[in-house]
Amino acid sequence: MEEVLLEVKSVSKKFEDRYVLENVDMRLENCQFIAILGHSGSGKSTMLNILSSVLRPSTGYVFYKGRDITKLSKKEVAEIRREYIGLVFQHYMLLPNLTIRENIEIGNKKDNKNINLEELCTLLGIQHLLEHYPYHLSGGEQQRACIARAVIKKP
Ligand SMILES: Nc1ncnc2c1ncn2[C@@H]1O[C@H](COP(=O)(O)OP(=O)(O)OP(=O)(O)O)[C@@H](O)[C@H]1O
Ligand SMILES: [Mg+2]
Missing domain, CATH: 3.40.50.300 (P-loop containing nucleotide triphosphate hydrolases)
Incomplete structure (x- = not known):
């Protein structure tokens, strides 16, 4: 079972x-x-x-x-x-003063078992947006950043 x-x-x-x-x-x-x-x-x-x-x-x-x-x-x-637990909120809840990279890092743990951030974001098609701030991204791009933040630590 x-x-x-x-x-x-x-x-x-x-x-x-x-x-x-x-x-x-x-x-x-x-x-x-x-x-x-x-x-x-x-x-x-x-x-x-x-x-x-x-x-x-x-x-x-x-x-x-x-x-x-x-x-x-x-x-x-x-x-x-x-x-x-990894959560993707209905309202994205990205921190406006942090870049997308920093927002995704927030969900991370300090060990090396995590998914590689660049590879994950390439898979999600947001690798070119990592140094941007959330307000520059479309809704779907923000949602994919939230997915990256939720799964990077393999919850
Ligand atoms: N903190 C709150 N205080 C009072 N009512 C609330 C609160 N949170 C949610 N509700 C009410 O509870 C009900 C369920 O809300 P919920 O957000 O769980 O719906 P949902 O199924 O996720 O809807 P949607 O598909 O629109 O996202 C709604 O009628 C909402 O108004
Ligand atoms: Mg809802």
């Missing part, structure tokens, strides 16, 4: 008095690829934010490799996110 990477149990999320997610269960195995579909406002981003511990659920549990990440301190959660 494949290793269970992420397991969500009875997760609900309430904003003010309105439930956006109600009793969601989900299971993701190692190397599994899934897509979450739903109409605008149905709670996809909320769900991804909970899965990646950016947001805490109102009730329920999120287990990452068997460890409940909804009960961890902010510091512990930040460590898990830095080590194991």
